Amino acid sequence: MQHESGRIAPSPRSVSVPIKLTINGESHEFDLPPFVTLLDLLRNHLKLSGTKKGCDHGQCGACTVLIDGVxxxxxxxxxVSVQNAEITTIEGLGTPENMHPMQKAFVEHDAYQCGYCTPGQICSAVGMLMEGHAHSREDIRELMSGNLCRCGAYTNIADAIEQVMGTDAAKVWKEAAE
Structure with a gap:
């Protein structure tokens, strides 16, 4: 593309913007094109592979993360749209040695089969409990409906969430979100 001054203007694809993010409690700075998704930044630039790319259209929930607890x-x-936000991925919830209560419940209830959707399911379940709208198994099923499991582990997923829903940890998360 030629500018009226005769110089060749950079293509929009070559433009980078400074991005500052806090991910799993750590600050990061990047110079990236403005069209890079948070998912691609997490996977390709930070090598946080727990967040999965499923449909890449917002229909499956495999890429669910928490942004300011939501x-x-x-x-x-x-x-670029989530600067100054606190982003938590599955890696930021817990470790194999020190699992988050939701991660423990998923293991205890065998709430996964292939495991591809599990990080998104767990992040969504934690966020759902922080929202405080789930009061029954029916609520869980409705509020988790944006997270698909091709293996059909829904019953075990609901069991795991129900286990955590009644704990003090769930009450603490909800209060922290308010």
Missing amino acids: RMNSCLKLA
Whole structure:
């Protein structure tokens, strides 16, 4: 593309913007094109592979992360749009040695089969409990309906969430979100 001054203007694809993010409690700075999604930043630039790319259209929930405690599909969020937010991925919830209560419940209830959707399911479940709208198994089923499991582990997923829903940890998360 030629500018009226005779110089060749950079193509929009070559433009980078400074992006500052806090991910799993750590600050990061990037110079990236403005169209990079949060999902691609997490996977390709930070090598946080727990957040999965499923449909890349916001329909499956495999890419769910917490943004300021609210569950979001990271494939639908541009990285530049979440500056100054606290982003938590599955890696930021817990470790194998020190699991988050929701991660423990998923293991105890065998709430996964292939495991591909599990990180998004867990992040969504934590966010759902922080929202405080789930009071029954029916609520869980409705509020988790944006997270698909091709293996059909829904019963075990609901069992795991129900186990955590009644604990003090769930009450603490809800209060922290308020």
